[in-house]
Amino acid sequence: MATKTGKSFVGRFGVHIAVLVFVAIWTIPTLGILVSSLRDKDQIVASGWWNSFASSSQSEAGRLPGASGQTQKDGKYVIEGNIFGDGPKREISAFGVKSSAPTQYKAGSVADLNDGVTLQMNADGGFVLSSPKAFEGDRGQRVYFASSAPPKFTTDNYDAVLFSEGIGRSFMNSLTVTIPATIIPILIAAFAAYALAWMRFPGRPLLIAVIIGLLVVPLQMSLIPLLRLYNGVGAFFGVPSKTYLGIWLAHTGFGLPFAIYLLRSYIAGLPREIMESARIDGASDFEIFVKIVLPLSFPVLASFAIFQFLWVWNDLLVAMVFLGTAPDQIVLTAKLNALLGSRGGKWEILTTSAFITIIVPLFVFFSLQRYFVRGLLAGSVKGG
C-alpha cells in the first residue's frame, strides 16, 4: 500500500536500516541467552557472549623446565619442549620474560635475554632456550605469554540444569499444569458461547455484559478469597490446599471470560442459514452444536487453545499462590524465579534454565503463529 511514499533511494534504504535496527534490538537479547547457554561456564564470565565466536584471548604465565632437562647441541646448552605439555593446546601470539612486559616478543621470534641466552617461542607453544653456559638449578625460566583458545561450545549446561538443578522435573510439572488447564475451559466455554450467541433466554444481554466486564477484572481481586477458600476446603476435608486440581480449576476460571468472549463473537458470526436449515431438518440445539458449530469453529478453538496454553505456561503469579514450592509441584517459571535468588551470578545455570522455559512457547508460537495472530485480532479489536 505505501510503496509510493518512499520514492527516493535514500528513503527506501533508510527504511531497511531502521527495520534492521528494530529487529536487532528485539532479537539480540534472546540470542544472548541462547549463545551463553551453549558456552563453557568459565568462558561465560571471561568474555561477553558476543565475543564467543572469536577466539578468547587471555594472558598466561608459566615456567620452563629446570636444568635437568638440558641437552648439549652445537656447543650450546639447550632446553626444548612445549609450554603446554600434555594440556589443552592454545595459540600463542606473543611472549615475554618480565611481568612488566608480558608480550614483548612476537611468537616465533628469538628473544635475546642477557649473557647470550636466547629464547624462541613458537605459536604452537614449542620453545627453545639456549645458553653458552650450562643451566643451573631446578627452577626454570619464568615466561609470560598471550594465548587464545578457540571458541568452545558445549551442552554440559543443559545436562547440569535438567538433571541436577531440578529444571527437568519442573518442566514436567509445567506440562502437568498446562495441558488440563488448556483443554478443560475450551469445552465449557464453547457450550456457553453457543448459548449466548444463538439461543434466546431471559438475562442473556446481562450475562454478556457481565462477561465483558469480567474480561478486565484484575487477577489480584481473586487471589485472597480463593486462597482462603482453598485453605478452608483443604482443612475441612483434611487434604492439602495446594493441589494440581486447584490450579487447573483456577486457570479455567481465569481463562473463561476471554474464552467465552472470543468464541461467542466467532460463533455469532456463523451463517444463520446453516443453523436454520438444520433446525428445520429436526436437529436439536445439542446436535447443531456438536455436528455443525464445533467443526466450523475449529480456527477459533485453536486460537484460544494457543492463548490459554501460553498464558498458563508463562504464568508465575497463580502458580506461586496456588501451588507449593516442593520439587513435585514447582513449575518452570517459579523455579526460574527461585534460581535467580539462589544462583544469582551463575549465568550458565540461569541462561540455560531460561532458554528451557521459553523453548516450548517459542515452538508453539512459530508452528501456530497463524492462529495466534487471528485470535489476537479477534480478541482485541472488538473489545478489550
Place this chain on the structure above:
Amino acid sequence: MAAQIFSAIFVIIIGVGGCVAYFWGANKLLDLVFPSRGVSGTAAVDNLRRQGMVRPWLFVGPAMIILTVYLIYPVIATLWLSFYDRGGTNFVGLANYEWAVGDHDLRNSIFNNILWLAVVPAACTFLGLIIAVLTDKIWWGTIAKSLIFLPLAISFVGASVIWKFIYEYRGEGQVQIGLLNAIIQYFGGQPQVWISLPFWNNFFLMIILIWIQTGFAMVILSSALRGIPEETLEAAVIDGANPFQIFWKIMVPQIWGTIAVVWTTITILVLKVFDIVLTMTNGQWNSQVLANLMFDWMFRGGGDFGRGATIAIIIMIAVIPIMVWNIRQANKETGGH
C-alpha cells in the same frame, strides 16, 4: 513423577469426559423429561417450548458456576475483606484505607505505577505503529514482524532473566559480560548497576515490558493500517503530501479506534505488572509496584489479607473506567443483542 503424569492424563480424560458426559447427559435427560416425539401434537409443542426454556441454562450453567466461584464471588469477598483485619475475622472499618493513605511503600508503588502507565502503553503503541508502517514497505517485512512479535511468547520471568543478563554489572576494570555495560565501557563511560539506581531503575524494568508488548501493538495496528482504503492514500500522494504528513494526518486518524484499544489493553496489563518487578528487584531500590506489594502483603509474616485486599481494590478502581467503556462499546456494537 510417573504417578504425576498418570494423574494428569487421568484428569484430562476425567475432565473432558466429564464435560462431554454432562452436556450429553443433561441434554438426554431433558428429552426424557419433556419428550417432543411420540406424544400428541399440543403436548409436543408445549414440551418443545419447555425444552427451549431449560436448555440454554444447561449450556451456560457450568460456565456460570465457575465464573461465580472464581471471579464474581472473589470480587465481592475482596471488597469485604478490605474492611477486615489481617486474618479476615475482625471488622476494622476503614483502618486499612487509612493505612493505605499514609503508607510510604504504597505511595511509592502508586507513583511507580503511574510512571509505568505513562510510559509503557505510549511507548508500545508508538513503536508498534512505527514498525507496522515501516515493515509494510519492505519485502522482508513479514520476517521482521515475526521476529519482533516473538517476545510475546516469552514469559515475564524468562524475559527478566534475558534482560538481567543485559544489565549485568561487573566491577570496574573487569570484563563486562552484560551487553549494556560493555557498550557503555566501549565508549568510555562508567558501568552502572542499572537496576539499583532509584527512579531510573523503573525505566530499565519498563523496557522489558515494552520489549514484550510492542509486537502485540504492531500486529493489531498493522492489520488496522491494511484496512485504510488505498484511494485515500493515493489521493494524499497526488495532493503532494510527504510521508510524515501521510502518517500523522491520514493514517493515525483513520485507525484512532484501534490505537485506543491497543492502549487500553496494555494499560490493563501494566496495572497488573508483577512478575518483572518480583524477579528483577522484588521492589527494592524504590521500584515497588502495586501488584508486587500486594503479593508481599499476602505472604509477608504470615500474611495480612486485609491490607492485601485493600491494594487489590486500588488496582480494581483503576480498571473500572476501562471496564465501563468496554461494556458500553460492546453494547453499542451488538445493540444489546
